[in-house]
Amino acid sequence: MSKRLEGKVAIITGGGRGIGLGITQRFAEEGARIAIVQRNAPPPSILNERTVFIQADLTLPDEIARAVDRTVERFGGLDILVNNAGIMFEKTVEEMSEADWDQMMTVNLKAPFLLTKRAVPLMRSRGGGSLINIGSIEGIGSNPGHPAYSASKAGIHGFTAAVAVDHGRDGIRCNAIAPGWINSDLSEIYLESMPDSARIRRELLAMHPAGRLGEPRDIGNLAVWLASDESTFATGQVFVMDGGRTKKLPLPIG
Known part of the structure; x- marks a missing residue:
């Protein structure tokens, strides 16, 4: 059976941990050649001739451009971009400084814009490509203390639609995945910090x-489909993957 991403070249930002690692692992299984772009080195066990690490600070435009260029130099082109890297903090509007807001928007919204801007002509030259943005159910609703995060993810959802409209003529599709709760080392630390974690x-x-929490591989599975030729009629969409969480209405019981 042929691998769905054989011959494809992908950049995955933040592909060395959490959701990004789940996407990296699934892309590798499906035959893609991958550049993991992030600040810190990923686990050595996932690196090989077909999966490489390119260090970059995604707050710096020159480093973003260099990372894309190095990917093309290494693999000869670019077919898939996954804008996964992001940050989150909990501060209300009153608690947040202007610098806090700017940092969130720089990492979560500006970096995907700059990466996409660099990727579009490269994809066009190869007859098309797939852009996948990792949004969030918090781009649709919000948890307390997340005005900046929710704004950045709602922005990603809107950006996704606009890019799809503008670049469909180039054979470029753009979709977003909006994960809910996904198990990771960071989410585990967060849960363990609660007074009554059980x-x-x-x-x-x-x-x-769904009766369980999400796993990074769940997001990876959907990302594979969006990156593959199986989804060529899907563009401009936000695919919510949250185990049904946002569809369940709470009852005042307890």
Whole structure:
């Protein structure tokens, strides 16, 4: 059976941990050649001739451009861009400084814009490509203390639609994935920091009709489909992957 991404070249920002690692692992299994672009080195076990690490600070435009150029030099082109890297902090509007807001927008919104801007002509030259942005269910709703994060992810969703409209004529598709709760080292640290983590885990699980929490591989599976030729009629969409969480209405019981 042929691999769905055989012959494709992909950049995955933040591809060395969490959701990004799940995407990297699935892309590798499906035959893609991958450049992991992020600030810190990923686990050595995932690196080989077909999966390489390109160090870049995604707050710096020159480093973004260099990372894309190095990917093309290494693999000969670019077919897939996954804008996954992002940051999150909990501060209300009153608590947040202007510098806090700017940092969130620089990493979560400006970096995907600059990467996409660099990627579009490269994809056009190869007859098309797939842009995949990692949004969030917090681009649709919000948790307390997340005005900047929610704004950045809502921006990603809108950006996705606009890029799809502008560049469909180039054979370039652009879609977003909006994950819900996905298990990771960071989410585990967050849960363990709660005073009653066992109760929080039970309540969190009860929020999901799927009967479990998400795994990075779940997002990777969807990303493979969006990157492959199986999804050539899908563009401009935000695919919510949250185990049904946002469809479950709460009841005032308890």
